[in-house]
Amino acid sequence: MSEKAYKIFFGTLNNKNRLKIINLLRKGTKCVHDISAELKFNQTTVSHNLKRLLHCGFVFVENKGKHRYYSLNKKTIKPLMGLIDRHMHHFCEKIAKGER
Amino acid sequence: MSEKAYKIFFGTLNNKNRLKIINLLRKGTKCVHDISAELKFNQTTVSHNLKRLLHCGFVFVENKGKHRYYSLNKKTIKPLMGLIDRHMHHFCEKIAKGER
DNA sequence: ATAATATATGCTTATTATAACATATGTCAG
DNA sequence: CTGACATATGTTATAATAAGCATATATTAT
Numbered sequence: 001m002s003e004k005a006y007k008i009f010f011g012t013l014n015n016k017n018r019l020k021i022i023n024l025l026r027k028g029t030k031c032v033h034d035i036s037a038e039l040k041f042n043q044t045t046v047s048h049n050l051k052r053l054l055h056c057g058f059v060f061v062e063n064k065g066k067h068r069y070y071s072l073n074k075k076t077i078k079p080l081m082g083l084i085d086r087h088m089h090h091f092c093e094k095i096a097k098g099e100r
Numbered sequence: 101m102s103e104k105a106y107k108i109f110f111g112t113l114n115n116k117n118r119l120k121i122i123n124l125l126r127k128g129t130k131c132v133h134d135i136s137a138e139l140k141f142n143q144t145t146v147s148h149n150l151k152r153l154l155h156c157g158f159v160f161v162e163n164k165g166k167h168r169y170y171s172l173n174k175k176t177i178k179p180l181m182g183l184i185d186r187h188m189h190h191f192c193e194k195i196a197k198g199e200r
Numbered sequence: 201a202t203a204a205t206a207t208a209t210g211c212t213t214a215t216t217a218t219a220a221c222a223t224a225t226g227t228c229a230g
Numbered sequence: 231c232t233g234a235c236a237t238a239t240g241t242t243a244t245a246a247t248a249a250g251c252a253t254a255t256a257t258t259a260t
Contacts, residue, residue, distance in 0.1 A: 001181070005188050006119050008195055014110035015218080016103060032237055045219055047238050057191030066227045066236050076187045081101070083183065087176045088105050091157030095108055115248080132207055145249055147208050166206050166257040 012056050013080075017041060018049045022077060025059065031067040112156050113180075117141060118149045122177060125159065129171040 012018060020039055024030065030038070036046045050070055053059040058076065062069045088095060112118060120139055124130065130138070136146045150170055153159040158176065162169045188195060 001185050001188055003116060003119065005192075005195060006184065007114070007116065009184050009187070010110055010114035010119075011217090014107070014114040016107065017218085019103065019106050019110075033235090042220055043237070044221075044239085048219080051238075056195055057187065063227095068237065075190075076183065079179075079183055083176065083179055084106065084109050085101050087109070087157065088101055090175075092105075095105060095156055111247090117248085133205090142250055143207075144209085144251075148249080151208075163257095168207065 008056050012052050012058065015049070017045060018053060021046070021049055021053065022058065022072065025070060025072040026077070029062075029069045029071040031064075031069050033067070035070070108156050112152050112158065115149070117145060118153060121146070121149055121153065122158065122172065125170060125172040126177070129162075129169045131164075131167040131169050133167070135170070 017039075020041075021035055024035060024038060032043065032046050032050065035041070035050075036043045039046070050059065050061075054061060054070075058073050059070050060073060062071070117139075120141075121135060124135060124138060132143060132146050132150065135141070135150075136143045139146070150159065150161075154161060154170075158173050159170050160173060162171070
């Protein structure tokens with residue numbers, strides 16, 4: 001796997017707001033307006049972040065009238081989150097010590 | 101899992117040099133000097149990055165005389181890389197279109 | 201105790217990424 | 231066709247991050 005691919009993958013995931021969007025979408029498909037309202041994010045911020053999530057296949061879109069419904073790529077997200085949970089469970093003491 | 105935990109996890113992985121270090125360590129345990137020499141990185145850069153990898157449990161250290169040998173936490177790294185490879189395999193067309 | 205080698209850490213600068221404004225585009229209702 | 235709503239995009243100021251210098255600490259040999 002290329003260096004660039006890793007960068008895209010982790011770079012996309014390494015963002016507070018995008019992670020919040022991902023976690024919101026885990027509950028179900030939502031349109032931009034709903035995401036914006038529920039997370040209290042600016043609409044442009046949501047759109048920009050969805051664009052990036054879309055670009056690397058973490059989410060999918062479907063047009064329905066004037067709305068665009070975004071859904072999660074659960075095939076990737078689910079095992080990914082499970083992996084993190086397992087890792088954190090074993091290394092939480094170290095992690096808990098600080099931010100860095 | 102906390103927002104902070106995700107940030108630490110992805111933030112640590114989202115770095116060219118740290119990923120190179122990880123990929124180098126996949127081949128086996130190495131000391132700072134070896135990593136520095138093989139990747140042509142400044143020694144301080146290597147130490148700073150190893151510190152961060154160590155802090156979140158991606159690598160382990162063992163002291164041997166004046167050397168410190170770093171090894172990968174394969175329990176996490178192996179499935180993680182596998183996951184990325186699988187994801188990229190399915191979404192490479194989209195990824196290949198650009199950097200962002 | 202001193203020199204030599206290996207590694208770590210504090211700090212500053214340069215790079216990169218993010219958020220949000222302003223605005224553009226798209227879709228539907230009337 | 232116009233207005234209203236939904237979403238997207240270009241741009242930029244700000245904030246987060248990284249790299250490397252200078253230096254500190256640790257270990258070993260003499």
